[in-house]
Amino acid sequence: MRRALIGTGLLLFSYALSGLLTDADVNLPGVVIFGLAVLVLHDAVLLPLILAGGALLRRVVPPLWWTAVQFGAIAGLTLLVITVPLLLGPGLLAYGKSLILILGVVAVTVLGRKGFESIASRRSG
Numbered sequence: 001m002r003r004a005l006i007g008t009g010l011l012l013f014s015y016a017l018s019g020l021l022t023d024a025d026v027n028l029p030g031v032v033i034f035g036l037a038v039l040v041l042h043d044a045v046l047l048p049l050i051l052a053g054g055a056l057l058r059r060v061v062p063p064l065w066w067t068a069v070q071f072g073a074i075a076g077l078t079l080l081v082i083t084v085p086l087l088l089g090p091g092l093l094a095y096g097k098s099l100i101l102i103l104g105v106v107a108v109t110v111l112g113r114k115g116f117e118s119i120a121s122r123r124s125g
Contacts, residue, residue, distance in 0.1 A: 072110035
């Protein structure tokens with residue numbers, strides 16, 4: 001799985017770099033500032049919050065559920081971070097229902113996965 005993620009990241013980076021080099025309307029200082037801001041926000045804010053949340057979940061959640069709950073928490077928080085700015089404006093009615101639906105799908109996916117795992121382990125064990 002790690003190799004697939006690294007390969008996907010390299011493909012996306014190559015695509016972005018080709019756009020940067022071939023587009024005539026690129027604001028190079030703006031691109032550099034944006035890239036540095038994303039890097040700092042990811043490494044200084046987002047990553048420590050995810051690690052702290054994962055450590056907290058491991059204290060509260062039983063070990064068999066760690067992976068599923070951490071996935072659900074990260075997916076749910078990512079959705080919230082992306083949609084909260086949209087909800088603050090007039091998009092509350094338009095995006096609020098969709099956000100609730102998508103968070104429900106994430107929860108059902110996590111719970112369903114654990115349910116299938118427990119059924120499979122009972123059959124094989």
